Amino acid sequence: MAVQEKTVTIGKLTWFYREAEPLNPREKPPVLLLHGLPAQSYSWRDVMKTLAENGFRAIAPDWPGFGYSDKPDRRDFAYTPDAYVTALEAFLDELQLSLVSMVAQGFVGSAGVQYALRHPDRVDRLAIFNAPVSKTAKLPWKMKQLGMPLMGQMMTQDPLLVDRTLEGGGGYRVEDGDLDVYRRPFLKSSDAGRSLFTIVQNLKVPAVAAEIEAGLAQWDNPLMLAWGDRDPWLPITDAEALAKSLSGAELVRLEETGHYPQEDWHEKVSDALNRFLRRQE
Template identity: 65%
Template sequence: MATGDNWIEVGKLTWFYREALPLNSSDRVPVVLLHGIPAQSYSWREVLPALANQGFRAIAPDWIGSGFSEQPDRRDFAYTPEAFLQALESFLQAMGIERFALVVQGFVGSVGLQYALRHPEQIDRLAILNAPLSTAAKLPWKMRQLGIPLVGDMMTQDPLLIDRTLEGGGGYRVEDADLDIYRRPFLRSSDAGRSLLATIQNLQLKQVTAEIETGFQQWSQPILVAWGLRDPWLPLDMAKQFIHHLADAELVELEEVGHYPQEDWHEKVSAALLPFLRRQPR
């Protein structure tokens, strides 16, 4: 298995992505994993090799404005869901990814759900981990305050916001060595904080979740919803209501796991994902 950290120029934007490749060629579709906020692709660091060990090419990008991807000024990138959708489409095209399994988590990971609805022909199957699925979803205060003018400008320049948010999402302590990776973009440049501020200010959560809520009523591809039960922000009932009318959907409850399942307990995430990715559609 080969793994690596990579950058790719896509138009005027530079994406950073982590990739794990299987040792042998495989006819399995690639798997694209999208993180939430204020995280980065590093959160998938243990899941990527687990997928590659089972023959999947696994790719996890940092969203534009997050992690080690470019953090442009909002005059050059709008940080709206539409801007993220267009950027994601261009990234996938540049990577030569045409049909794939999609895994999404968290806020902004919800843009991945919009992408699936707008490009269903590309989606082999879809896995959702603790993402806003209905208009009942609310951005938690811990994140919402990061978008308040003046207050948010100061808070998003504090690298410790990563500690407070990631650990507040599940109650688990993140190891210092891992927090060092999460904090690094904020220590390197003030652009990271400004990008996070712009992302939160432009989430348009009501409009995005309305599209998700209505759009998936007609969805037919396989769906896995793997839900961390210790999520203080998004309740399990939201996941149950979401899959209620879906033709090919399963719900896996992840006990003792919070809002960031891949960070809290990656073994449980891989154990849920791998059988789903391998099985034949019903």
């Protein structure tokens, strides 16, 4: 099943996104897959193929400032969680996606969870993979230093930061051909590093995590927390504690995967998602 590469311009902002169309579509909402920091929609490439093979339309955008989407100046795009929630709403409106199943991973991917909690009428199901969902969540030093003045401005211009972060999140080696895709925006322009520096400065992890934890307590639609148990930054114990406090939440332990489970072991992520999306309520 081929994954197509597309762009859409909304106002002054051009989004890059990937889409996989099923041959035999189910009567189910499209699945929107959101990446974390410092990844791209490319991280969902294999999961998207499996979803399409199982009858689901799958769409994965590069967030503004990431991958192959626009990287506007901070004066034109605030790079705050609220700015990402607003931009995501405009993206869904432009693609006429009035109802989706939301899949969100990692820091920045958490903006998709915020969107779901603020617009529950537009999200049929919510799946969260290794994202800040508890007030105990903290930005790891490996990422925090990317937003520090001077040091962060230098570090974010180094394309190898992608290697160190993606591989540091789970301990697995990412293939060179895949790393080439992740590195390319940093090699092409300094805008990628400048955007990343600004993004890290504006993550507001404590406030975002508190909003998510409180909002999930009121969430009535199907919910899955799927966690790579080798995540060194957001431990599975936090997800387990949260799941116990939520009525009807499904917790899936993804053994031997890390912070980026879709990159570490996409088969396990695909299996968990297919079961969740096909489950009758």
